[in-house]
Amino acid sequence: MIESDIKRYELLLDLLQKSKKEQDEQNNTLDQKCSSMINILILIITIQCGIYANVALLNEIASSEIAIIIKVLLIITLIGNFIALYFFIAAYYLKDFEGMTNEEDIIKYGENNTNLETIYKEISVDYKRTIEENKIELSKIDKIKLGFKIVTLTTGIFVLTIIICLEILI
Known part of the structure; x- marks a missing residue:
């Protein structure tokens, strides 16, 4: 094999390794965001449930129409947050990653005295296949x-609800 061929395969393999690493980092970043949002939403839902439990007191303070509006707004935000939680959990669990060349294949290269060109070619093909199969699905990003x-919409509605409650109390 010519030295320039070896250099070419080394370069290709290096580029594929960098692409795979970048892909893994992007997936990890998305998973961290999902995990954070899941935790935040669980906290928000817990707080909302506590607030909703105390809304019964509004019947004594506000007219029944306003109390009903506040209850409906709180229910809408609660349902919206559960729906958002579903999407974050669904995106977080979209993990079906392919692995690279396994150890047995690598050992076979050495045992069979496979030439360097063949090793570079096969590993490069394996990297390319793995990268293609592990591309971040658009459905994950869309979710x-x-x-x-x-969450943005329900937060806006929740803030509006709190403002209405404060206006009643003041």
């Missing part, structure tokens, strides 16, 4: 975006 949109 995360939808979850964030729902």
